[in-house]
Amino acid sequence: MDERNVKSTAHNERGMHIVSPKVYAAVGLSLLALTATTVAASYVEMYVFNVVVALGIAVIKMMLVVLFFMHVKYSPKLTKLTAAAGLFMFLVLVGMTLADYFTRAWGRW
Amino acid sequence: MSTNTIVLLPDQSTATIPKMNFLSKENGLLSWLLTGDHKRIATLYLISITFFFFIGGALAGLIRLELLTPQSDLVATDTYNKLFTMHGVIMVFLFLVPSVPATIGNFVIPMMVGAKDLALPKINLLSWYLYMGAGIMMIYTMAAGGVDTGWTFTTPLSTHYVNTHVITTGLCVFIAGFSSIFTGLNFIVTIHKMRCPGMTWFRLPLFVWSNYAASILMVLGTPVLAITLVLIILERTVGIGVFDPAKGGDPLLFQHLFWFYSHPAVYIMILPGMGVISEVVSTFSRKRVFGYTAVAFSSVAIAIFGFFVWAHHMFIMGISNYSALVFSLLTMLVAVPSAIKIFNWAFTLYKGSITFETPMLYSFGFMGLFTIGGMTGVFLGATGTDIHLTETYFIVAHFHFVMVGGMLMAFLSGIHFWWPKWTGRMYPEKLSQLAALITFIGFNFTFFPQFILGTLGMPRRYASYPPEFQVLNVFSTAGASILGVGYLLPILYLTWSLKYGEIAGSNPWQATGLEWQVQSPPLTENFPQIPIMDHEAYDYEWLERQKEKEVTSVG
Amino acid sequence: MTQRGVEGAHQGAHEHPAYQRHHFESVEQQFDATNFAMWLFLLTEVMFFGGLFTAYLILRNWYYPAFVEGSHQLNIGWGTANTAVLITSSFTLAMGVWCAQTRRKSGLVTFLILTFVLGMVFLGIKGIEYHEKWVKHHVPGFHYSEASFLNPASDPEIYKEYHDKALAPDMAAKTELYFFLYFAMTGMHALHMIVGISILVFMIFRAQAGAYTSGHVTFVENFGLYWHFVDIIWIFLFPLLYLISRHQ
Numbered sequence: 026m027d028e029r030n031v032k033s034t035a036h037n038e039r040g041m042h043i044v045s046p047k048v049y050a051a052v053g054l055s056l057l058a059l060t061a062t063t064v065a066a067s068y069v070e071m072y073v074f075n076v077v078v079a080l081g082i083a084v085i086k087m088m089l090v091v092l093f094f095m096h097v098k099y100s101p102k103l104t105k106l107t108a109a110a111g112l113f114m115f116l117v118l119v120g121m122t123l124a125d126y127f128t129r130a131w132g133r134w
Numbered sequence: 135m136s137t138n139t140i141v142l143l144p145d146q147s148t149a150t151i152p153k154m155n156f157l158s159k160e161n162g163l164l165s166w167l168l169t170g171d172h173k174r175i176a177t178l179y180l181i182s183i184t185f186f187f188f189i190g191g192a193l194a195g196l197i198r199l200e201l202l203t204p205q206s207d208l209v210a211t212d213t214y215n216k217l218f219t220m221h222g223v224i225m226v227f228l229f230l231v232p233s234v235p236a237t238i239g240n241f242v243i244p245m246m247v248g249a250k251d252l253a254l255p256k257i258n259l260l261s262w263y264l265y266m267g268a269g270i271m272m273i274y275t276m277a278a279g280g281v282d283t284g285w286t287f288t289t290p291l292s293t294h295y296v297n298t299h300v301i302t303t304g305l306c307v308f309i310a311g312f313s314s315i316f317t318g319l320n321f322i323v324t325i326h327k328m329r330c331p332g333m334t335w336f337r338l339p340l341f342v343w344s345n346y347a348a349s350i351l352m353v354l355g356t357p358v359l360a361i362t363l364v365l366i367i368l369e370r371t372v373g374i375g376v377f378d379p380a381k382g383g384d385p386l387l388f389q390h391l392f393w394f395y396s397h398p399a400v401y402i403m404i405l406p407g408m409g410v411i412s413e414v415v416s417t418f419s420r421k422r423v424f425g426y427t428a429v430a431f432s433s434v435a436i437a438i439f440g441f442f443v444w445a446h447h448m449f450i451m452g453i454s455n456y457s458a459l460v461f462s463l464l465t466m467l468v469a470v471p472s473a474i475k476i477f478n479w480a481f482t483l484y485k486g487s488i489t490f491e492t493p494m495l496y497s498f499g500f501m502g503l504f505t506i507g508g509m510t511g512v513f514l515g516a517t518g519t520d521i522h523l524t525e526t527y528f529i530v531a532h533f534h535f536v537m538v539g540g541m542l543m544a545f546l547s548g549i550h551f552w553w554p555k556w557t558g559r560m561y562p563e564k565l566s567q568l569a570a571l572i573t574f575i576g577f578n579f580t581f582f583p584q585f586i587l588g589t590l591g592m593p594r595r596y597a598s599y600p601p602e603f604q605v606l607n608v609f610s611t612a613g614a615s616i617l618g619v620g621y622l623l624p625i626l627y628l629t630w631s632l633k634y635g636e637i638a639g640s641n642p643w644q645a646t647g648l649e650w651q652v653q654s655p656p657l658t659e660n661f662p663q664i665p666i667m668d669h670e671a672y673d674y675e676w677l678e679r680q681k682e683k684e685v686t687s688v689g
Numbered sequence: 690m691t692q693r694g695v696e697g698a699h700q701g702a703h704e705h706p707a708y709q710r711h712h713f714e715s716v717e718q719q720f721d722a723t724n725f726a727m728w729l730f731l732l733t734e735v736m737f738f739g740g741l742f743t744a745y746l747i748l749r750n751w752y753y754p755a756f757v758e759g760s761h762q763l764n765i766g767w768g769t770a771n772t773a774v775l776i777t778s779s780f781t782l783a784m785g786v787w788c789a790q791t792r793r794k795s796g797l798v799t800f801l802i803l804t805f806v807l808g809m810v811f812l813g814i815k816g817i818e819y820h821e822k823w824v825k826h827h828v829p830g831f832h833y834s835e836a837s838f839l840n841p842a843s844d845p846e847i848y849k850e851y852h853d854k855a856l857a858p859d860m861a862a863k864t865e866l867y868f869f870l871y872f873a874m875t876g877m878h879a880l881h882m883i884v885g886i887s888i889l890v891f892m893i894f895r896a897q898a899g900a901y902t903s904g905h906v907t908f909v910e911n912f913g914l915y916w917h918f919v920d921i922i923w924i925f926l927f928p929l930l931y932l933i934s935r936h937q
Contacts, residue, residue: 044783044787045787046784049783049784049787052780053783057773057777060769060773060776063927063932064765064769067933067934067935067936068935070936075934075936079929079932080925082928083925083928086921087924087925090779090920090921090924091921093783094782094783094917095917096910103725104725104728107728107732108728111732111735111736114441114736114739115742117441118394118739118740118743119743119746121442121445122391122743123747124457124460125390125445125454126454126747126750127750128454128456128457129453131454131456133455134455250711250712253722254726255712257726315733319726319729320726322725322729323725323729327718327722327725328713328718328722353729353732354732356733357733357740358737360737361738361739361741365740365744368873372829372830372831372869373829373830374830374865375829375866375869376744376748376866376870381865382752382859382863382866383866384747387743387744391740391744659711659712
């Protein structure tokens with residue numbers, strides 16, 4: 026097999042996806058650019074949206090790492106489901122706990 | 135009734151244990167301590183879990199002895215606090231959580247899915263070593279003076295007000311938690327990736343589904359307990375203030391994080407037991423489980439919903455009313471799948487061909503006692519009644535009904551059911567039926583009075599109580615001594631059966647399931663060749679057809 | 690593990706690569722299973738860090754001013770540099786995985802060494818930052834000093850940039866909670882980095898011996914998953930700890 030000529034969605038002899046270095050480089054550069062963006066954004070006064078923007082950028086960076094560096098885009102459905110399940114449980118932990126704290130201020134009925 | 139039995143043993147005058155099996159394969163201590171064979175690891179677990187069960191049981195005995203009299207006269211109150219704390223920690227983390235998964239699950243699941251071993255045998259062995267590490271640390275902690283915070287380590291008591299060994303106990307539970315995580319991880323990978331050809335998800339025995347659901351809980355819930363314990367340790371050593379109101383922290387944060395694991399933990403404890411019941415009820419009614427799909431999905435539903443209800447342990451602790459409302463509603467929801475399972479087992483029994491061997495007796499006990507325990511949970515899930523009943527003996531009775539009347543009975547049911555497969559020998563049936571009956575009677579005498587005590591207002595975790603509660607407490611202690619006998623008997627006769635029990639053959643129960651189609655005890659590699667699954671689960675007609683092809687005599 | 694050992698029946702009885710374990714039916718099954726196992730382990734890590742993130746979100750919500758001024762004490766230059774270092778190390782490791790998949794042994798070794806070096810740089814910078822905190826008495830539980838928050842002018846470097854207002858004594862005390870979370874979360878993260886770097890060292894030697902470029906890529910791929918996950922944790926730690934509010 027010609028090992029040197031691998032395209033971005035090539036498979037090796039075992040049917041494993043091989044992601045091309047070009048994709049990795051593009052993702053890496055995007056991540057660095059997003060880092061610069063989030064640092065710059067923290068210097069801009071956006072009141073309550075500061076945290077929204079910061080977390081939003083972080084989520085985009087996470088998605089890039091998960092989908093491309095961790096190959097989830099090219100992985101079987103089970104892997105995608107597993108990653109999603111982890112995210113979901115994390116959100117349940119944080120969300121339902123915070124819900125208690127936020128609603129304490131609402132007082133009694 | 136007791137003359138009717140489905141047990142079919144080979145002719146005892148000529149039967150022998152197969153020469154080549156997983157027990158005889160290799161000899162020597164190292165072959166056991168460095169094994170990757172899931173069946174050997176299960177055996178190691180069985181011995182260690184039994185050991186810790188008896189330590190926990192001894193502590194229970196001391197508790198009940200103290201509670202014979204209203205005053206704190208047998209032991210000092212501080213010591214009593216240590217007794218119930220260590221009892222709780224050992225029983226929950228070193229017995230109930232690993233009980234069915236690490237012993238029966240480890241032993242039987244690879245065979246049930248048609249694999250030669252679990253996916254990660256070395257991780258399996260690591261899991262046992264972590265368990266033993268935690269156990270030894272626990273013994274050290276007890277010898278060094280123990281912990282008296284209650285197994286729930288509630289802050290700020292555990293972080294700011296006690297001088298006892300919270301840190302070592304915390305570490306011990308941390309390690310035991312990882313043992314649990316690795317077991318669950320192994321099961322999930324095995325069940326997803328190592329089913330034999332033809333073994334679709336809906337042909338799996340329901341025992342596999344239950345353990346799969348419990349494994350999800352283990353993998354996703356236990357790490358939160360781990361970080362909570364780390365925070366407790368940091369709070370005690372460095373004094374960071376995250377649970378300290380004076381420094382701006384919140385003691386309730388600990389409870390949120392602790393119960394986020396500990397509520398799913400109760401489902402980790404019960405789901406594998408429910409799996410055992412599915413197998414046993416089907417085998418001893420000679421009928422496929424009614425509503426297979428419903429039972430399978432209920433297991434997963436219990437696992438998922440179990441993650442959404444943890445704050446029902448915190449109704450009186452200071453969470454917001456809105457939060458309490460939401461968690462209370464979700465708690466009512468989570469009761470539904472458990473009830474579905476009970477109904478399905480009942481319908482399995484209906485028009486089945488029922489016999490009353492020991493595993494079935496324990497299963498009947500489970501169905502009745504778990505139902506009672508579960509129904510009393512509803513009183514606790516409703517915030518109004520919970521205010522009156524929480525932190526009383528009602529809670530103690532509730533969880534002992536589901537954990538001991540439910541889970542422990544299911545464990546014993548499973549041990550008896552798979553004992554012939556594990557050891558190649560049968561246990562003595564009459565004696566074991568007697569032990570089951572003694573256990574059932576002892577259990578009810580011990581814990582039913584505690585429901586009454588709770589509604590009358592006796593608080594839990596108190597060494598002394600008002601004298602008007604004494605009669606019921608004496609009843610409870612009397613029951614506990616009967617219960618102790620009921621648990622001691624299996625140890626004695628199961629050990630006896632290792633040498634003197636009747637040879638069981640590969641399928642004494644005439645059960646379906648791949649594990650019953652191989653020899654007892656099984657080969658190290660389980661199957662000489664990976665089987666191909668070509669029939670549905672609990673297919674007794676298929677079993678009949680197999681028997682037609684069987685050679686029963688030669689010449 | 691102690692299955693059939695090296696008995697004579699092994700040779701020729703069934704054909705499979707040497708690295709396939711006996712309880713698996715095929716190399717594909719082994720790869721699938723171990724890959725899935727690593728994902729499940731990462732799920733446990735998500736929930737493990739989840740507890741810390743929960744504590745963080747609650748305390749930040751309660752004591753926002755203290756968190757703002759506490760985060761001003763972190764050097765944004767070092768933080769951004771570390772983020773860039775970690776992202777690059779994820780890139781180099783991904784390249785290493787590609788080299789293993791395409792059987793480029795020297796490329797694999799190079800990229801593994803690069804990843805290792807970047808990981809060490811990350812820890813080095815962390816060490817510098819921790820030292821700074823120690824010198825300024827901002828380590829909770831070890832002679833913690835609230836002076837910089839009760840009287841920001843006493844800390845000219847930071848004051849020049851942010852002109853923080855003096856915090857009331859009770860809010861100033863909460864900065865200790867901020868720093869606790871800083872050390873707990875970055876410390877836990879650094880612990881995971883150390884474990885990763887140690888495994889990298891092992892892998893560099895094995896890669897040099899050709900273990901990963903003869904078809905058995907599983908170890909590198911699964912390690913890659915772990916390393917990228919540690920990167921993701923930092924991707925969230927950075928804005929939450931360093932970038933709370935740099936605008937004044």
